Amino acid sequence: MLSVLLQIGWKKLWTLFFISVISFGVIRLAPGEPSQIDPLNPRFTPEVLERYRKAFDLDKPLYEQYRLFYWKLFTGELRSFKDSQPVLPKLVERMWNSLPLFIVGTILVWCYAFPLGVASAVRRNSFFDKITTVIVFALISVPGFYLAYLLIIFVVQTFHVDVIGLRTFGREGIGGFLNLMDRTWHVVLPSVLGATAGIAILSRYVRSQMLEVINSDYVRTARAKGLDEDTVLYKHALRNGLLPFVTMIALLIPGLVGGSVIIETIFAWPGIGRLGYEAILSRDYPIVISLNFFAATLTLLGTLLSDLLYMVVDPRIRLEKAE
Amino acid sequence: MASQGVTETQLPKEHLSPSRLAWRAFLRNRTAVAGMLACAVFFLVAVLGLVVTKGDNPVLDPRQVRLADKFRPPLSSPNREAVPAEDLPRLGIYLLGTDDLGRDVFARMLEGAFVSFSVGFVAVGIAVAIGIILGGIAGYYGRVRIGVGALRLMSVDTLITGLIDVFLSFPSFFLILTVVAVLKPSIWNIMIVIGLTSWTGTARFVRAEILALREQDFIQAAHALGVSGPRVILRHLIPNAMAPVLVSATLGIAGAILTESALSFLGFGVPPPDATWGNILSDGKNFLFDASWLTIIPGTAILIVVLGFYIFGEGLREAFNPKLRQQV
Numbered sequence: 001m002l003s004v005l006l007q008i009g010w011k012k013l014w015t016l017f018f019i020s021v022i023s024f025g026v027i028r029l030a031p032g033e034p035s036q037i038d039p040l041n042p043r044f045t046p047e048v049l050e051r052y053r054k055a056f057d058l059d060k061p062l063y064e065q066y067r068l069f070y071w072k073l074f075t076g077e078l079r080s081f082k083d084s085q086p087v088l089p090k091l092v093e094r095m096w097n098s099l100p101l102f103i104v105g106t107i108l109v110w111c112y113a114f115p116l117g118v119a120s121a122v123r124r125n126s127f128f129d130k131i132t133t134v135i136v137f138a139l140i141s142v143p144g145f146y147l148a149y150l151l152i153i154f155v156v157q158t159f160h161v162d163v164i165g166l167r168t169f170g171r172e173g174i175g176g177f178l179n180l181m182d183r184t185w186h187v188v189l190p191s192v193l194g195a196t197a198g199i200a201i202l203s204r205y206v207r208s209q210m211l212e213v214i215n216s217d218y219v220r221t222a223r224a225k226g227l228d229e230d231t232v233l234y235k236h237a238l239r240n241g242l243l244p245f246v247t248m249i250a251l252l253i254p255g256l257v258g259g260s261v262i263i264e265t266i267f268a269w270p271g272i273g274r275l276g277y278e279a280i281l282s283r284d285y286p287i288v289i290s291l292n293f294f295a296a297t298l299t300l301l302g303t304l305l306s307d308l309l310y311m312v313v314d315p316r317i318r319l320e321k322a323e
Numbered sequence: 324m325a326s327q328g329v330t331e332t333q334l335p336k337e338h339l340s341p342s343r344l345a346w347r348a349f350l351r352n353r354t355a356v357a358g359m360l361a362c363a364v365f366f367l368v369a370v371l372g373l374v375v376t377k378g379d380n381p382v383l384d385p386r387q388v389r390l391a392d393k394f395r396p397p398l399s400s401p402n403r404e405a406v407p408a409e410d411l412p413r414l415g416i417y418l419l420g421t422d423d424l425g426r427d428v429f430a431r432m433l434e435g436a437f438v439s440f441s442v443g444f445v446a447v448g449i450a451v452a453i454g455i456i457l458g459g460i461a462g463y464y465g466r467v468r469i470g471v472g473a474l475r476l477m478s479v480d481t482l483i484t485g486l487i488d489v490f491l492s493f494p495s496f497f498l499i500l501t502v503v504a505v506l507k508p509s510i511w512n513i514m515i516v517i518g519l520t521s522w523t524g525t526a527r528f529v530r531a532e533i534l535a536l537r538e539q540d541f542i543q544a545a546h547a548l549g550v551s552g553p554r555v556i557l558r559h560l561i562p563n564a565m566a567p568v569l570v571s572a573t574l575g576i577a578g579a580i581l582t583e584s585a586l587s588f589l590g591f592g593v594p595p596p597d598a599t600w601g602n603i604l605s606d607g608k609n610f611l612f613d614a615s616w617l618t619i620i621p622g623t624a625i626l627i628v629v630l631g632f633y634i635f636g637e638g639l640r641e642a643f644n645p646k647l648r649q650q651v
Contacts, residue, residue, distance in 0.1 A: 011485065018489045026501055130354055134634070141577070141629035143584040143601070146622040149608060204637070208644075251491060258496030262585055276497055277589060280504045288501055296492040303488070 004311070012304050016297065023293040024066055027285050073290055081284045091272070091290060097166070098264070098271030102256055104191035109198035109252070116199070117206025118238060121214060132203075140200040144259070148193055148266045161185045165268045190267045194259055198252055205248065206241075213241040246309050250302030257295040341645075345566070348642040355638020361631025362573075369440035372433035382413055385434040386596055389425035394614045396420050397428075420616045422607070428620060435598040435621070442514055442583050442599065443576035449518025451572050454525025457483050459556045461526070462533025483530070487523045495520045499582065503591045510593045513586065517579050524571045532564035566643035573636030577629040584625060600625050 060068065072078040076086045116136070120129045139147075155163055162168040168182050213219060214237055222236045260273030268274075272291070279287035339347070349355060375382045391405030397420040401411050412427050419428040465480030477485075502516045536542060537560065545555050584601030586592040588608075593599045600621045607617030 011481070011488075014485055015488050015492065018485070019492055022489065022493070026498070027505060133354060133637070134630070137633040137637070138626065138630050141581075141633060142626050143581060143588070143604060143622065145585070145588045145608070146604060146618065146625075149611060149618070153611075208641075254492065254494040258494035258498075261497055261500065262588065265589065273497075277500070280500060283504075292493060292498060292501060295494045295497065296489075299492040299494075300488075303492070 008304070008307055012300060015300055019296040019300065020070060020293060021066070023289050023296065024069060026292065027289060069289070073286075073293075078286050078290070080279075080287050082279075082282050082287075087286050087290050090275070090287070091294060094270065094272045094275040097269070098260060098273065100187050101191045101194055101260065101263075101269065101271060104187055105194040105198065105256065106252075108191065108195035109202055112195075112199045113202035114206055117203040118210055118233065120203070120207045121210035122233065124211065136200045136203055139196045144193060144197075144262050145266055147196070148189075148263065151189055151193065152266075155189060159185075163189050163267070166270060186267075190263045190269055193263050194256065197255060197259060202245075202248065202252075205245070209241040209244060210237060213237045243310070243314055246313060247303070247306045250299060250306045253299045253302050254295060257298075342566075345642040349638055352638045352641065354634055355642075358631045358634030358636075358638060361627060362635050365436065365440065365628045365631065368433065369436040372435075373437040376430055376434040376437075381430075383427065383430035383433060385426060385430035385598055387412075387426060387430075389421070391425065392417070392421050393423055393425040394421065394610070395425075396614075397616050397620075419620055420614070422603075422614075422617055423610060428603070428617065431598045431603055432600070432620065432624065435600045435603055436624075438510070438593060438597050438599045439580050439583065439601065442510065442517075442593065443579040445514040446517035446521070446579040447572050447575040449515060450522040450575055451525050451568060453518070453522040454571075455529055455561060455568065457486070457522070458526035458529025459533060459561060462530040463537060463552065463556050463560065465530075465534070480530075483526070487526055490520065490523050493520075496582065496585065500586065500589065500591060503586060508586070508591045508594055510597055513583060513593060517582055521575055521578065524575070525568055528567035528571060529561070529564050532567060533560050536560055536563055566639075570636050570640045570643065573632055573639060577632035577636070580625065580629055580632075600628075 069078070073087060076088055078087045079085060080087055080090060116132060120132050123129050152163060155161065162182075163186055165186060166183070167179075167186055214233075218240075219232060219237050222232045227236075257272060260271060261277050262273070263269070264271045264274035265277050272295075275287065276291045278284070279291065376385050387410055389401070389406045389410055392402050395401070395417050397418065399417050399420065400415070401417065403411070412430075414429070417427055417429070419432060422428055422431070461480050461483035465478060465483075467479045468475040468477065469479060469482065470476035499516050499520055503512060506512045506516075533556070542555060542559060545559050550559075580600070583592055583599060584604055587599065587601035587605040592602050592605065595602070604618060604621035604625065607614070607621060611618050
């Protein structure tokens with residue numbers, strides 16, 4: 001047991017190392033040194049160059065630059081090019097803003113994907129199955145920003161509520177219930193849009209997973225024993241079919257961060273995705289590198305958690321790996 | 324499986340190869356066939372678009388600016404007094420209207436069809452090539468240990484699956500955005516970057532298939548004949564592992580078209596003068612209230628084509644998976 005844990009931990013450490021190298025190396029893809037980006041740019045002054053040199057220690061060898069970058073990041077010395085604020089607190093603040101969207105979006109995904117997938121699998125090739133297949137795929141086939149604009153126009157014209165931003169501008173003072181209502185309206189649209197891709201992908205996985213399980217012998221045995229259909233489906237089939245989804249939770253995290261770039265830009269939501277987009281626009285490299293690094297690390301922690309969970313729920317894995 | 328045992332002893336009348344069986348199962352799924360038709364139509368439109376809009380004197384010129392005729396709704400006739408005779412559209416009518424510069428949206432959509440198609444196709448081609456090579460190596464040479472000097476650090480399989488884990492951890496859209504922003508958006512950069520970040524699925528499928536296939540008799544036979552490793556992978560293993568690759572390639576083209584349109588929206592898409600459906604859509608959204616056709620036409624076109632690819636790919640996946648295939 002302990003050796004398995006050590007093995008997993010060792011592998012994750014290697015992954016973390018490569019993640020940090022790639023995050024740091026992406027910026028080096030720019031032709032020449034980062035300090036020489038677009039020398040014709042009139043905004044490219046000696047002060048800017050000096051800032052690059054200071055932030056990235058360009059006069060040192062490459063491995064030293066790498067080490068110093070992460071050292072500065074974690075000691076809070078690394079500052080954003082744009083407003084000279086330390087990177088770490090800035091990221092944490094924006095992450096905090098994005099949290100409501102993540103939570104509501106994740107809840108929506110789990111509440112809709114499973115019933116949809118199971119219902120589609122049970123009534124395979126029925127009209128219901130076909131229509132949900134098409135609708136679910138249509139939702140991820142529309143470019144996200146197109147769907148967002150259509151939804152915004154629809155909601156604003158029908159309900160006459162403001163949906164852009166964290167809260168309605170100029171209504172900061174209103175307290176209690178009204179404030180709650182206002183915040184809720186602003187959370188709904190972006191989190192619904194963020195959840196569509198997750199619902200579509202997850203419900204398809206649930207459907208094919210259920211289909212595989214439904215045809216297996218032990219489900220037939222359960223039916224033959226005379227159990228009622230609900231017990232067979234939810235207690236026998238779904239439980240076993242659920243196993244692979246333990247790993248999927250973690251792999252949905254990068255989608256949430258990547259998808260939030262567009263959604264938060266449209267809704268002017270001061271979250272992590274918009275911070276990333278603004279940083280890219282203003283070539284604020286410390287933020288861009290750290291954001292890539294932390295998003296990937298977060299996913300890595302998620303996969304670590306799901307690996308451990310998997311070992312708890314499926315004893316076969318434990319034995320297999322220990323061999 | 325008792326039922327399978329029965330059919331085996333009864334000896335079915337015709338022996339069909341697995342791929343024929345899969346094809347039959349696919350054709351029975353009418354939604355999937357509709358998806359395939361949508362893809363075929365898109366392919367034809369893209370080729371037609373290349374023929375009609377390229378060259379020095381194209382039949383339909385997507386770059387002809389007619390400022391007198393801007394924002395004409397679909398099916399409107401050109402203003403013959405203000406526009407010089409040689410600039411008039413060949414069709415004599417603006418089939419899908421004109422945009423803010425008076426360019427013919429129909430011609431631009433035709434041109435964009437080919438550009439969008441090639442972005443999807445080249446990106447997926449790169450992803451599939453990397454996926455097959457890395458997945459093939461991981462599956463076949465996975466047990467070989469590599470390292471520096473006498474120190475055998477890890478097996479090939481550990482290295483490649485580790486690399487897959489690394490790429491799966493990154494938020495791929497943000498990574499693509501970062502790279503495109505650093506490298507400056509150009510159509511080639513976008514294709515390469517999308518390809519370089521989306522090979523993980525193919526690699527995993529190929530690796531899994533090869534792990535399942537490598538112990539089978541026909542591979543042992545190939546070894547006994549003295550066939551070399553790379554040849555066994557390319558001639559014997561990969562062709563048998565093609566089904567999941569095809570599925571993920573179909574889904575990948577859809578994904579690449581969507582990614583390009585999302586990049587266009589953020590201002591990092593294929594730069595003008597090349598038209599893609601993504602940048603027509605993201606330019607058009609600025610005039611959503613005055614000229615809604617500039618948004619609705621490319622938006623709907625992307626929806627139909629991407630939906631077609633998704634349904635087609637999903638149908639293929641079901642048809643190739645014997646467990647999911649419908650029993651006759």
